[in-house]
Amino acid sequence: MGIEKALGDTIFTTQLSKAVNxxxxxxLWPMPFxxxxxxxxxxxxxxxxxxxxxFGAEAMRxxxxxxxxxxxxxTITRKMVPVxxxxxxxxxxxxxxxxxxxxxxxxxxFRSYSVQQGIDRVIPVDVYVNGCPxxxxxxxxxxxxxxxxxxxxxxxxxxxxxxxxxxxxxxMSHETDYKPADQIxx
Amino acid sequence: xxxxxxxxxxxxxxxxxxxxxxxxxSFLILKDPSKITELLQFLKENGFNMLxxxxxxxxxxxxxxxxxxxxxxxxxxxxxxIVKVPLxxxxxxxxxxxxxxxxxxxxxxxxYDMFGIRFKNHPNLKRILMWDEFExxxxxxxxxxxxxxxxxxx
Numbered sequence: 001m002g003i004e005k006a007l008g009d010t011i012f013t014t015q016l017s018k019a020v021n022x023x024x025x026x027x028l029w030p031m032p033f034x035x036x037x038x039x040x041x042x043x044x045x046x047x048x049x050x051x052x053x054x055f056g057a058e059a060m061r062x063x064x065x066x067x068x069x070x071x072x073x074x075t076i077t078r079k080m081v082p083v084x085x086x087x088x089x090x091x092x093x094x095x096x097x098x099x100x101x102x103x104x105x106x107x108x109x110f111r112s113y114s115v116q117q118g119i120d121r122v123i124p125v126d127v128y129v130n131g132c133p134x135x136x137x138x139x140x141x142x143x144x145x146x147x148x149x150x151x152x153x154x155x156x157x158x159x160x161x162x163x164x165x166x167x168x169x170x171x172m173s174h175e176t177d178y179k180p181a182d183q184i185x186x
Numbered sequence: 187x188x189x190x191x192x193x194x195x196x197x198x199x200x201x202x203x204x205x206x207x208x209x210x211x212s213f214l215i216l217k218d219p220s221k222i223t224e225l226l227q228f229l230k231e232n233g234f235n236m237l238x239x240x241x242x243x244x245x246x247x248x249x250x251x252x253x254x255x256x257x258x259x260x261x262x263x264x265x266x267x268i269v270k271v272p273l274x275x276x277x278x279x280x281x282x283x284x285x286x287x288x289x290x291x292x293x294x295x296x297x298y299d300m301f302g303i304r305f306k307n308h309p310n311l312k313r314i315l316m317w318d319e320f321e322x323x324x325x326x327x328x329x330x331x332x333x334x335x336x337x338x339x340x
Contacts, residue, residue, distance in 0.1 A: 078333075079317065113324040113333030 017154050024068075025150045026056035028096075028143070031067035033087065036074025038101035041133040050136040055143050064090040069146060070123075073133075075103040076116045088123045094158050096149065098142050099125045102132045121172070124165035187212065187265055190232060197228060207268070216271045219254075223281045225269065226256065230286055233260040234267060237283070240293035242301045246327045252278050252303060273303070282308040300325035 004012060032042060046052050046060070061067040064087045076084060088097070099119055102108035105128045107117035119125060126149055129142040153161075194202055194214070201221055205213040216225055226237075238257040245251060250272035258267040273280065282305035284291040294305045295314040302323035305311055313320060322329050 107332075111332060113329065113331070117332055 021151050021154075024094075025147045027059075028055075028057040028069045028146065028150070029059045029061050029067040030057050030069040030071050031061055031064050031087070031091065033070055033072045033084065034074055035076060035080060036101075036103065038073035038104070038133040041136065042071070042073055042100075042139065045136040045139045050140065052140070052143065055140065055147065057143060064088075065092060067091060068095050070095065070097045071100055072097065072104045072119055073100045075108070075110060076119055076122075077114055078116050079114075081116050081119075081122055084119065085122055094155055096126045096146050097123055098127045098129065098146060100129045100139065100142065101134060102130055105130060108132060121169065124162050190265070190267075193232065194228070198225065212267060214267055214269045216269060219271050219273055219278075219280050222271055223283055223286065226258075226283050226286050229258055229267070229269075233262065233265070234258040235261060237287040237289050237293075238266075240283075240290055240297065242297045242303055242325075244301060244325065244327050250274055251276060252301065254280055254297065254303065256283075277302060277304070279304045279306055281306050282311075284308055299323065302326060 032039060034042060044050060046058065052058055057069065064070070068091065070088060070091060072084065088095070097119075099105050103110060103115070104119050105125075107115050109132075111117070116122065127142045127145045129138050131138050134142075191204060191212075195204075198216075198221065201216060201218040202225070203215045203217065205215065207213055216222060236259040238259050239255075240257070241255050243253045243255065245253065252273040252275075254271045254273065256269040256271075258269060259265075260267070271280065280303065282290065282294055284294060284305075285307070291309065292314060294308055295311060297303050298305060298308075298311055299313045299315050300323055312318070316324070322333075324333060
């Protein structure tokens with residue numbers, strides 16, 4: 001471009017959204033939503049051996065209003081679902097969600113009435129990390145996938161994606177074949 | 187233990203049946219569910235001063251669909267007794283023992299929540315584990331395994 005020719009190596013030009021996404025990618029502020037043993041594994045991810053701060057995501061905020069990446073780690077019971085949904089709603093946009101561990105992804109081995117069978121029926125999930133609990137390497141791989149997503153996706157795409165998710169959820173809730181027990185006592 | 191057994195057979199006659207357990211415990215099957223408060227009052231007066239647990243089992247294919255189980259403990263002398271009460275109906279009712287053992291209050295609420303067994307004269311019979319709007323009783327065998335996982339309660 002012309003301006004680079006005139007000023008040499010001191011500047012370079014790019015799209016604004018790309019610059020913003022690049023900055024955002026290296027300064028994710030995670031919100032650890034830790035309910036079980038995956039959160040214990042997460043301590044190792046943050047500690048010196050694996051060191052999540054190499055990816056610019058070391059600023060853990062326990063307030064959803066200060067963070068943009070929600071890391072859901074641990075079994076989500078059905079009584080916890082309203083809390084999860086509320087905390088997700090409190091996060092400022094743009095926001096991303098990582099589902100870490102098999103309980104969060106699919107209910108894991110808790111195939112039971114009391115456990116939510118995968119949080120992707122409640123909030124939109126961007127990256128799934130499997131394992132019970134996942135190795136710290138898997139956590140980091142998951143974070144790198146989030147970084148790729150942040151870099152790739154413009155904010156409008158993101159908004160559309162979330163809206164589509166809620167539309168699909170609405171459809172699913174009408175299609176359910178569940179029937180309650182033949183008689184309900186209150 | 188022998189003393190208690192002879193006392194029980196004396197007072198309750200045909201209503202109770204004894205079975206030896208594997209260890210130091212023994213089973214007492216109460217055939218007449220209406221006598222449960224009477225039986226537990228009797229046991230409390232005869233040393234069984236603690237109700238360890240109160241739970242139930244659903245046997246959908248048996249003649250007696252439900253079994254309510256009372257685990258009793260006597261501290262002095264050290265004895266354990268498991269009282270089983272078979273119930274025939276699909277949606278049974280049994281007398282509450284919460285006036286005899288205070289701890290039965292929450293146990294009975296749990297059994298009601300999980301199995302739908304109603305306890306007569308219970309002071310506050312409502313759900314304890316699941317939320318109030320929850321439909322069905324999850325430990326009954328006809329309840330779907332994963333339950334209703336699409337609807338949430340908020």
